[in-house]
Amino acid sequence: MAAPVHTDLLSELRDSVLERGVPATSAQVLELLRLPDEQLENLLALAHEVRMRWCGPEVEVEGIISLKTGGCPEDCHFCSQSGLFASPVRSAWLDIQMLVEAAKQTAKTGATEFCIVAAVRGPDERLMTQVAAGIQAIKDEIDINIACSLGMLTPDQVRRLAAMGVHRYNHNLETARSYFPEVVSTHTWEERWDTLRLVREAGMEVCCGGIVGMGETLEQRAEFAGQLAELEPDEVPLNFLNPRPGTPFGDLELMPAADALRTVAAFRLALPRTVLRFAGGRELTLGDLGARKGLLGGINAVIVGNYLTTLGRPAESDIDLLGELSMPVKALNQTL
Template sequence: MAESRAVTILDVARRQVLESGEGLTQAQVLDVLDLPVEALDPLLALAHEVRMRWCGPEVEVEGIVSLKTGGCPEDCHFCSQSGLFESPVRSAWLDIPMLVEAAKQTAKTGATEFCIVAAVRGPSARLMAQVAAGIAAIRDELDINIACSLGMLTADQVDELAAMGVHRYNHNLETARSYFPNVVTTHTWEERWETLRMVRVAGMEVCCGGIVGMGESTAQRAEFAAQLAELGPDEVPLNFLNPRPGTPFGELEPLGAADALRTVAAFRLALPRTILRFAGGRELTLGDLGARQGLLGGVNAVIVGNYLTTLGRPAEADIDLLGELQMPIKALNATL
């Protein structure tokens, strides 16, 4: 009975998503997330077909760097950069020459996107000035798309970033609306949504994803996928919780590999045309085979190198894997 139900779910997804390009609904995503492990391989294969049909074989490569690290006033329970927790990350700023060098190293990997990140509730005047100077210095040295992730924005700040030529703005909703109060108490899900709305109106691309494995239910994971589909972001970075010592989520068990891969495939089936990016936690959750299985299961973008406070795979390892899988790196002019 379970086998026939799995076949039915996948058949419906094939007709609806692969053939018609219509993403799965919240209830359908939940059905996918509840599939037995025996259905995982055909599920990943279908998600890969969807990715190839609606996005193509190219993979977008991105590097990230923290301009301002640690000392954040918010209480995001997964984050060791919060100044409210007994975690090892302490406040530090990156100077402009180091920021330019990080962009150069990112570009050498073939990456087309470089994201400047700051651990803040929202940018101060000092931070906005530093970002403007950094972007100008990077543009003097190389040709790469520049993204930013600076927390919640005012309307004036959105306009400033757009005027700087910021290509894409990242602001993660992190989790389902119904679960958000269990993750953050110092601001609301709706405040994040409003920043994303203004970013889109200003003409910047919207990058919005979250973290899976923070104690949310499978139903809330499906809710999150549906809420992202409603938002319609250009990119969804999919992180898996890497529990950080000293944070409220520091003792949570990492998500199992099968659940993580089911989530990758389900998000692809909910968002057939979206850039779905492997981000933090994949090394811990999926192990050495994670990059291969994800890239053959719906993912079409990666962050190369290290993350903000955790280590990633060597950039060369991901680039070599893309070559082995015959997946070309998306050219810069294809992202403009």
């Protein structure tokens, strides 16, 4: 009697990804996303082995803060910060002292990365000036890596951010190229890709991920994993849609937990050497048990505390969980 196809697949991936570090292809990722529930634990176990083999046991911890919230001119259908939707988020700016205090609180958790985010299509001169002042004020007070997420950039803006000492730049592709027009209509997937190319050429680390559970097909989810693998980002933040009131995706259902865990493990196998970060929506989609399973199924980084417009897990809860799992927080000198 022939062995089940899924058993053959996991054996094949154990040899190619775990032993040789060859990323899973989009076709293999699609097969993983279709695995039956009874094979989920085996898949998670393999993904954990891959993470430990190619990334090690350390977990990178990051905090994020919104410098400029709301009033964004873009129509990203998942985002309550768009000024085009009837969502409850209103435009607001943080002052420099609030930014520094947020960075200090983040550092106290043991985090090595602090990300400054702004809800914009791309930064204007006012925002660039504010970011420069904020980065300098943070550097004067504490020792922490600073990342930014400010939308699409010009070549000059990329050079300026690199000169400011920005360690990593986040700009998510959000979803597969083929599904992107169903998610955003005010700019293109290719425009985002161009910014990421400029960031890499300037010597900053590339942080690029997206959101799953936005109505994409499994084929498109596998396509997205393959496109991220082609980009070879240093970090992939993996978000799960948290439907926000007033947005076009506000009525979508939460992604089933088993599908979310399959996605985590499949993305790890497609990106064996990449920092794969738990990001928004995991609290609702996976809960505490799911957070544990994800950390034992390929995840090796977390955002602690709250997100931009939604609540996250308390930072202490994630740090305590890492301790229970004997997963050390990556030290700052390992990320510089």
